[in-house]
Amino acid sequence: MTQDELKQAVARAAIGYVVDGEIIGVGTGSTANFFIDELAAIKHRIKGTVASSEATAARLQGHGIPVFDLNEVDSIAVYIDGADEIDASGAMIKGGGAALTREKIVASVSKSFVCIADGSKLVGTLGKFALPVEVIPMARNAVFRQLAALGGQPKVRVKPGTDEPFVTDNGGHLIDVAGLSITDPVGLENTINGITGVIAVGLFAARGANVCLLGTAEGVKTLSW
Ligand SMILES: O=C(CO)[C@H](O)[C@H](O)COP(=O)(O)O
The missing domain is CATH 3.40.50.1360 (Rossmann fold)
Known part of the structure; x- marks a missing residue:
């Protein structure tokens, strides 16, 4: 199939x-x-x-x-x-x-x-798929640095074929964090929710x-x- x-x-x-x-x-x-x-x-x-x-x-x-x-x-x-x-x-x-x-x-x-x-x-452990995080546009780089400090490799999602940040239905920007091995999904969800400028994290734990x-x-x- x-x-x-x-x-x-x-x-x-x-x-x-x-x-x-x-x-x-x-x-x-x-x-x-x-x-x-x-x-x-x-x-x-x-x-x-x-x-x-x-x-x-x-x-x-x-x-x-x-x-x-x-x-x-x-x-x-x-x-x-x-x-x-x-x-x-x-x-x-x-x-x-x-x-x-x-x-x-x-x-x-x-x-x-x-x-x-x-x-x-x-999957056995979440994280092979880069974790999406929606952010307030003015906080994009500040949140980016804090996500990098968590150990992943963040990347700003762009509009296809451009260098411009992708804009969500809510007017937010997205940062996709690769390279995380998420052994404590609830803990990481709470940690990322606590970063000022984050609208939501794509961890549903x-x-x-x-x-x-x-x-x-x-x-x-x-x-x-
Ligand atoms: O979270 C989502 C959209 O924001 C989708 O549920 C997820 O990306 C899976 O998509 P698909 O069904 O196309 O594989």
């Missing part, structure tokens, strides 16, 4: 976690896009969605699926999203698609987090996944915490 077929399989399996009549939180990225396309077929069963990025909102709306502003919503039944890496405890690195801050916000008000990922995303639907050649495996 191709990686896209594995992503499609977990996206389809995630439909089983959609709660009828409720608001569903929807993540960002290629796996989440497969999920949105599956959700379109059962859109009449849900009240609507909250999107974790402008791109996700546009895809949902393109399917005629209602998208609510988070400020209009009291609670979200389930949040369904991909990951760049997930470990055996359900801790994740996210933000390869630049949506980490809104993903973290939507996940934080959701009753459960269902991670959908192809099998390549399951204090609040990790409750379920992971993992696409493998042998079928979709379910991990739960």
Whole structure:
């Protein structure tokens, strides 16, 4: 099976976690896009969605699926999203698609987090994928120096084909930190959250996944915490 077929399989399996009549939180990225396309077929069963990025909102709306502003919503039944890496405890690195801050916000008000990922995303120790950190633009270099002091190799994410910093949906800049071996995900999440100028770090450990639907050649495996 191709990686896209594995992503499609977990996206389809995630439909089983959609709660009828409720608001569903929807993540960002290629796996989440497969999920949105599956959700379109059962859109009449849900009240609507909250999107974790402008791109996700546009895809949902393109399917005629209602998208609510988070400020209009009291609670979200389930949040369904991909990951760049997930470990055996359900801790994740996210933000390869630049949506980490809104993903973290939507996940934080959701009753459960269902991670959908192809099998390549399951790792023993987080950190092979460079850890994204969203920062306030004026603090970019100050945060960069503090991230370097933690032992990684930070790099400012740029707009494709330019030397200009990439700008997120929130107007933030991104620093991707390579070379970290994250043996204490909750501790590192707290440490990076404590750096002034950081908007959010793409470590989802204090609040990790409750379920992971993992696409493998042998079928979709379910991990739960
Ligand atoms: O965190 C994310 C976006 O900010 C995505 O969930 C993550 O990058 C995985 O993407 P994909 O499903 O395309 O592999």
